[in-house]
Every structure is written in C-alpha cells, then in structure tokens.
Amino acid sequence: SSIIEWTEAEKYQNSFLIHEEDNTLEFILKNSIAHGLPSHMPVSAGEGKFLNLLIKCLGVKRVLEVGTLGGYSAIWMAKAIPEDGQLVTLELNDTYAQVAKENIKQAGFEARCQVIVGPAHETLTNMRSDIPFDLVFIDADKKSYPKYFREAKRLVKKGGVIIVDNVIRYGNVHDEAVNDENTVGIRKLLADLKEDSRKGEIEATTIPTVGEKGFDGFLYAIRK
Numbered sequence: 001s002s003i004i005e006w007t008e009a010e011k012y013q014n015s016f017l018i019h020e021e022d023n024t025l026e027f028i029l030k031n032s033i034a035h036g037l038p039s040h041m042p043v044s045a046g047e048g049k050f051l052n053l054l055i056k057c058l059g060v061k062r063v064l065e066v067g068t069l070g071g072y073s074a075i076w077m078a079k080a081i082p083e084d085g086q087l088v089t090l091e092l093n094d095t096y097a098q099v100a101k102e103n104i105k106q107a108g109f110e111a112r113c114q115v116i117v118g119p120a121h122e123t124l125t126n127m128r129s130d131i132p133f134d135l136v137f138i139d140a141d142k143k144s145y146p147k148y149f150r151e152a153k154r155l156v157k158k159g160g161v162i163i164v165d166n167v168i169r170y171g172n173v174h175d176e177a178v179n180d181e182n183t184v185g186i187r188k189l190l191a192d193l194k195e196d197s198r199k200g201e202i203e204a205t206t207i208p209t210v211g212e213k214g215f216d217g218f219l220y221a222i223r224k
C-alpha cells in the first residue's frame, strides 16, 4: 500500500477511537501551522493518545519532554496528568516555544506545564535528579539522541519510562547507505541501548508505526 492508503487506514481507526469534546488539539495544530511551524513534525493523534493513555495507566505525575515544537504532544500528555502533576518541556527554538506557550495556555494547562527555552543538552545537564520524573519523552533533534537519552536515564526514576520518537525513520536507520547526522545519532542510541541492557540498566523495545507520518516507530524503554 502507498502512504496515502496508510493515511486513510489510520484515519479510519481514529474516526472510531479519537474524539475530542472540544477541538483544542485540532486548534493547536492549526495555530502552530499558522505561525509557520513544520506540520510533519508533531506526533500523530494516535501517538499523542498513546502517551496520554500510558500516563493514565502508570499514574504518571511528572513528565519531562525534550522537543516541545508547538506543544501538541505536551497537551496530549498534560490532559492525562493529575492537577498536582507537572510537565517540563524543553525547546531550542524561541518562536516554537512562544507558540507552544500560547497553545498550552489556550488548552488551559499553563499551571502544570513549564516550557524551558534553550539547548536541551545544557538544560538537561543543569537539571537535578533529586525529584525524578516518571516519564521522559524524547522527540527533538535526532543527532543528539544519545546525549538526551543519557540525561533521561539520570533524571527518570527507577522503573520509569523513556519514550523516544522516530527511531525507524522511513527505514533509514538500518540502511547503511544513509549517514546523515540524525540517522547516525539514532544508530548510536541503539548501540548505547545494547550496552545499557547488557549492564542491566535499561530494557527497551521498538514499536513500529505506519500512517500519515509514513513508516516510523518509537522506542519504549524502562529504567531498571
């Protein structure tokens, strides 16, 4: 099947499973695009809802996100976080961060979301691990994934979850002919994970996905 058909297949599923009482999430996507943010980069609605359900079933209270973009995934997650919970999301691009703040406010979650602007590896390095996160979602520049994952391991609680977006990338990651810095970054992360799992620090699996975003997948890891 072509991507157009996979998009239809995904839309069909969503037509039964994803309904918003308000149109907040749809509005947020449109508002982000209206401000010039890339439309192919936010998570799909299905992945957003997966993160939402995961937070609910694990009783997650504290979430760390690397890569805010327009706040679409942050809002999917914030919807599931209890009122006394917190989501901290890191964004390099000041314009993206401003749009995200506006979107988060529009959705009514500004009290439980903090957007921190700046290079994530600096922000992460300066973050203390004494109040650990229950879940970390990494969805930023792929070349820095090994660094982000290393910090995520330090900042997530034992038994906590780290989700990493875009680890299949249309089949680029396993293709030795593709050697751009982002693809190489994901490959390095996988090599690190092999070592982490050998040392008994991390257990992980990749969930392949197909749909409107093409062929991709995300990694589901737990800190041991």
Ligand code: DHB
Residues within 6 Å of the ligand: 040, 041, 042, 043, 139, 140, 165, 166
């Ligand atoms: C890109 C980044 C993403 O996080 C994503 O989900 C899809 C595409 C990109 O950089 O092209």
Ligand code: MG
Residues within 6 Å of the ligand: 041, 042, 043, 139, 140, 165, 166
């Ligand atoms: Mg992504």
